[in-house]
Amino acid sequence: MSPLKRQILLVTVIAAAIMELIDTSIVNVALNYMSGNLGATLEDVSWVITSYAIANVIIIPMTSFLVNNLGRRNYYIGSIILFTFCSFMCGNATSIWELVAFRFMQGLGGGALLSVSAVVVYELFPKEKQATASALFGIGIFIGPTIGPTLGGYITENYSWPWIFYINIPIGITAAISCMFFLYEPLIKQIRQIDWAGIILLIIGIGSLQVVLERGETDDWFAAGYIVVLTITAIVSLTAFVLWELTTENPVVNLSILRFRSLSIAAVLTFITGMGMYTSIYLTPVVAQRLLGFTPTQSGLLLLPGSIVAVLALILTGKLLQKGVSPALIVLFGFLSFIYFNWSMSRINLETPAIDITLNLVFRAIGMALLTVPLGTLAVSSLEAKDMPQGTAFNNMMRQLGGSFGISIINTYVARRIASHRMDLITHINEENPISVSRIKAYTSAFQQKGFNIFDARQQAMQLMEKLVVKQSSFSSYLDGYFLIGLFFAVVLPLLFFVAKRDKKRPLVIPSSDH
Secondary structure, eight states: OOHHHHHHHHHHHHHHHHHHHHTTTTTGGGHHHHHHHHTOOHHHHTHHHHHHHHHHHHHGGGHHHHHHHHOHHHHHHHHHHHHHHHHHHHHTOOSHHHHHHHHHHHHHHHTHHHHHHHHHHHHTSOGGGHHHHHHHHHHHHHHHHHHHHHHHHHHHHHSOTTHHHHTHHHHHHHHHHHHHHHOOOOOOOOOOOOOHHHHHHHHHHHHHHHHHHHHTTTTTGGGSHHHHHHHHHHHHHHHHHHHHHHHSSSOSSOGGGGGSHHHHHHHHHHHHHHHHHHHHHHHHHHIIIIISOOOHHHHHHHHHHHHHHHHHHHHHHHHHHHTTOOHHHHHHHHHHHHHHHHHHHTTOOTTOOHHHHHHHHHHHHHHHHHHHHHHHHHHHTTOOGGGHHHHHHHHHHHHHHHHHHHHHHHHHHHHHHHHHHHHHHHTTOSTTOHHHHHHHHHHHHHHHHTTOOHHHHHHHHHHHHHHHHHHHHHHHHHHHHHHHHHHHHHHHGGGGGGSOSOOTTSOOOOOTTOO
16 A cells, blocks of 8 residues: 555544544533434433444444455445434434434444554554554544534534534545545455354443433433333343353353453453543543533633643654553553542632643643553453454443543532531521531622612522532532542452553554444
C-alpha cells in the first residue's frame, strides 16, 4: 500500500471510531429537547441512551466471531453503512419508540467501529512504530467521549436535536467509500459452525443485565416487577452462557482464555477503569452545570486542557512500553492519578474556581492516558496470537460493563446520600443555631424590602433555605460519588502485584485494538 493510501485509510478508520464514541455521549444533553419534540416523558426518552449501550455491550464480544465468519472487510463496511443509515433514521424519527429502535440498531453497527478500526490502525504501522499506532488511536478514543456532551449541547442549542445524528451521515458515507477502495482482507478464514445457542444466551443475558443497570434506579429497583424478572433472566442466561461456552466446540466467545492470569486480572482492572471513565464524564458535567452554574460550552472547556495533556501522556506511554517498561508499573501510576483525581474532586465546594476543577481533570486525563494502552498490553501479555482478538474483545466488554455498573451504582448511591445529607443539614436549622437564625432573619428582611409582609417574607425565606439545603445536599452527595469511585480504584490496586513480573522471553505486544 502506498503512503498516501495508508494515510487515507488511517484517517478513515480513526474518524469512524471517534464518530462511534461521540455518539455514546452526544445525546445526553439533548434528552429534554427530544422529550418535548416527541411528546415523551424523560423516563421514556432515556431509553435512547439505554438501547445504544445494550447494543454495544452485546456486539463487542462477538466482534472477533463475526470478523472470522463474515470477513473483516465485509463486516466493517457493513457496520459503517448500518451505523450511518440508522443515524439518518434516528434524526427522522417521529415517535420515541421508533427512535429507540433505530438507536439500538445504530449501536449494533457501532460495535465494529472500535475494535476493527484499532486492528487496522495497528496493522498499518511496522512493529517498531506500534507505540505510535497505539498513541494515535488512543488520542481519538480519549477525545471522542470527552467532546460528545459539549458538541451535543452546541448543536442542540444552535440548531435542533436531529442534527446530532445527521452529522454522522457525511462522515459515514465518506468512510464507507474510502474503505471500499482501500480496506483489505488480511486473511480469508473458513466459516465455522455458528454458535446460535451462545449468541442467543449472550443477547438475552447481557441485554437483560443492561436494562436492569440502566433503569433500576429510575424505577426503584426491585419494586418494579420487570426489574425482578429481568434480573432473574440475566442470572440464568449468563450462567447458562458461561457453561455452554466452556463446553461447546466453536464458542462465540472463547471463555477458556480466562485461565490466563494476566487477562483475568486485567479484565478486573479494566472494569474499574470503565467505571472511572464513564462516571467522571457523567458526574463532572452534572456538577458543573446544575450546581456550579456552568454552561455546556464552559463544561466542555473544563475538559480541554486535560485532553491536551492526555495526548502527550499517551505518546509517552507508548514509548515507555516499547523501551520495556512493565505495563503493570504504568498502570500503577495511572490508578494513583485517578485516585488523586477522585479524592481532590470530593473536596471541592460551591465556591471552587474553574481553574481548580480543570487542574483536577488534568489528573483524570493523565490517569486515563496511562491506563488505556498498558491495560490492553497487560491483558494479552500471556495469550497466544490466535487468542488475542478474543482477549481484546473480552477486555472491551468489561470496560463497557464497568461503565454501566459505575453509573448505576453512582445514581443509587447519590440518591441515598442526598437523603442523608439533607437530614444532617435540617437538624442544624433551628432556633438554637445562631447561624441559621441570622440567615433566616437576613432573608426575611430582604423579602420585606421587596414589599412582602412579615408572614409572606418569612415563608419566602424558609423556601429559600429549603432550596439551599437541596442544592448543598445534592452537591455533597455527588462529591461522595467521586470518593466512592476513588475507593474502588484503591481496593483493586493490590491485584497489580500478581502481574508485576512480565515474562521477558515473550515479545511485548501493544494491542491498539483494546479500546
